[in-house]
Amino acid sequence: MRRSDAKVMNRADLTRRLVAKLANEEAVIGGIGNTHFDLWAAGQRSHNFYMLGSMGLAAPIALGTAIAQPQRKVFCLEGDGSLLMQLGSLGTIATVNPKNLTVIVWDNAAYQITGGQPTLTGSTVDLVAMAKGAGLARAAWAKDESHFEALVDAALANDGPMFIGARTGNDPPAGVTERDANKIRTRFMEAMLGGSSRA
Numbered sequence: 001m002r003r004s005d006a007k008v009m010n011r012a013d014l015t016r017r018l019v020a021k022l023a024n025e026e027a028v029i030g031g032i033g034n035t036h037f038d039l040w041a042a043g044q045r046s047h048n049f050y051m052l053g054s055m056g057l058a059a060p061i062a063l064g065t066a067i068a069q070p071q072r073k074v075f076c077l078e079g080d081g082s083l084l085m086q087l088g089s090l091g092t093i094a095t096v097n098p099k100n101l102t103v104i105v106w107d108n109a110a111y112q113i114t115g116g117q118p119t120l121t122g123s124t125v126d127l128v129a130m131a132k133g134a135g136l137a138r139a140a141w142a143k144d145e146s147h148f149e150a151l152v153d154a155a156l157a158n159d160g161p162m163f164i165g166a167r168t169g170n171d172p173p174a175g176v177t178e179r180d181a182n183k184i185r186t187r188f189m190e191a192m193l194g195g196s197s198r199a
C-alpha cells in the first residue's frame with residue numbers, strides 16, 4: 001500500500017490506542033513536540049521517555065533502549081519532519097536488527113509545531129518505502145485505525161524490527177508534557193531498571 005492510500009487519522013487517538021495495548025512495561029520513546037505531547041496526554045507512564053529538544057533522536061534512543069533491554073518491547077514515536085532529519089537511523093536499525101523494536105512515524109506532511117511548513121512527504125517522499133529500502137522488511141502504512149491496531153498487535157506478538165507509517169492530520173496535541181528533563185530522564189532510567197509503571 002502506498003502513502004496516498006492511507007487514511008488521515010488523529011495522532012492523539014492513535015497514541016491512546018497504542019498505549020491502551022501496553023500491558024508489559026513496554027518502553028515508549030516519544031519524539032519532539034506534538035508526538036510526546038500526545039504520549040504524555042495518553043497517560044504518564046514512567047516507561048515513557050519524552051524528547052524535549054532534538055528532532056530525529058527518538059529512533060536512536062529507542063534503538064539504544066532496545067539493545068540494552070532485549071527482553072522489553074520498545075516503541076519509537078516520531079514525526080515525519082524529525083525522522084527525515086535522521087534517516088540514517090533506519091539503516092542502523094535494520095543492520096542491528098533488534099527483535100524488540102518498532103518505529104512508528106506520525107506523518108502529517110508538515111513541521112506542524114513550528115507553523116505547518118510542508119515536509120517532503122507531501123510531495124515525493126514515502127517513508128515506508130524508505131524504511132523498506134533501508135532494510136526494514138516489516139514496514140507498512142496503517143490503512144485506518146483498526147489496521148493500525150492490528151499492526152501494533154503484530155509488533156507486540158512477533159519479532160521485529162517493525163516500521164509503521166500512520167498519516168495524521170494537523171489537530172492540536174491533547175496535552176503538554178511537563179518540561180523537566182532531569183525528572184524525565186531519572187524516572188525513565190529507574191523504570192528501565194525495574195521501577196513502578198506509573199509516575
Ligand SMILES: Cc1ncc(C[n+]2csc(CCOP(=O)(O)OP(=O)(O)O)c2C)c(N)n1
Pocket residue numbers: 032033034035053054055078079080081082083108110111112113114119
Ligand atoms: C535540530 C532541530 N532543528 C529544528 C528544530 C525546531 N523544531 C522543533 S519541532 C520542529 C518540527 C517537527 O516536525 P515533525 O517532526 O514533523 O513533528 P510535528 O511538529 O509535525 O508534529 C522543528 C522544526 C529543532 N528542535 N531541532
